[in-house]
Amino acid sequence: MTNVERHQYILQQLAVQANVLVVDLCKALEVSTVTIRKDLKFLEGSGLLFRTHGGATKNNPYIRDRSVMEKEKMQIDEKLAIARQAVTYIHENDSIMIASGTTVQFLAAEIQPKGNLTVVTSSINVSQELMKHAEIDVIQLGGALRKSSCSVIGTNAAQMLADFFCSTLFLGVDGIDLNYGISTTNVGEAKLNRAMMESAHQVIVLADSSKFGRKSFGKIAELEKVDMVITDAGVSEFYKDAFKKQGVKLIIAI
Structure with missing residues (x-):
């Protein structure tokens, strides 16, 4: 040949x-x-x-930083399907953590609490979405405001996490790479995400299929630190097989 x-x-x-x-x-x-x-x-x-x-x-694996207003207009149907699947993992009288990102904003909009729900979040947009529910106690992490993601980062936010332990962290990411792991465009946000992972019993990553095979500047963690990834039907068979081999649960939202 x-x-x-x-x-x-x-x-x-x-x-x-x-x-x-x-x-x-x-x-x-x-x-x-x-x-x-x-x-x-x-x-x-x-x-x-x-x-x-x-x-x-065939896709550029390196991601540039984009504002939340730009990203929330992308893959809308996929993010909505992911959010509706993710909300099924929130239980009655639960205590959960929600990081920043547009996909978790879709999750926040889908939450209809059963009993009392406590939510710890770094996202200003998530807090604004959840404050309409009387049954949800929202704990907003404090720190330096990262305007492009409308969320907080920094040591103050990380230190607050020492007082909490939640059942589940719902984490949005900018990239998922089989070798590099999960990542985001900002190092400060990646560091806070790692601290949030340490304060949760279970880590569920919400990421549409465009995030697969991509990596960004701020590495959050290896894939083995993730319990579950919820994505859309656009994910390739290549990643379905790879996740199965790595022992990471992959849920396809329909």
């Missing part, structure tokens, strides 16, 4: 599944890892794909 034929095959696979692994390409094309890595480097240089750890993707 010529170089051109290999390149065409790689691009065809990416058109179908969005991500490819070096080991799978070696097996399918019967060539060495050195050859495949050279092919991927050439294709990346031609602007046809992005190399990742152990493979390649």
Whole structure:
């Protein structure tokens, strides 16, 4: 098989599944890892794909910071489906934690509390959404305001978490990468998210399928620290299989 034929095959696979692994390409094309890595480097240089750890993707895996007002207009149907699935994991007289992000804002809008519900949150928008319910006690973390996400970050917010332990943390992220883990665009927010994870019995990540195969500047945690990821039907079979192998529960919202 010529170089051109290999390149065409790689691009065809990416058109179908969005991500490819070096080991799978070696097996399918019967060539060495050195050859495949050279092919991927050439294709990346031609602007046809992005190399990742152990493979390649057709989507740019690196995320820039965007305002919450910009992000809340994206993947609306997917975020709504995810929120409606996520709300089923909130129980009567529960105590939960909600981080920042547009997907968790959709979750907040879907909450209809059974009994008394306590919510600890770093998001100003989540607090504003939940304050309409008399049955919900909202604890707003305090700290420096991060305007682009309309949420708080910093040591003051992290120190407040020492007084709480909740059943579940609902966490929005900007990227999910099988090797890098979950991430967000801001280091301060990533650090607070880690502290929130330590204060919750269960961590549920809410992320639409566009977040998969992407990574951002602020690493939150390895995937093994996550109990469940709720996403939409657009997630590829590649990630369904990968999550199963890693032992992370993946829920597809319909």
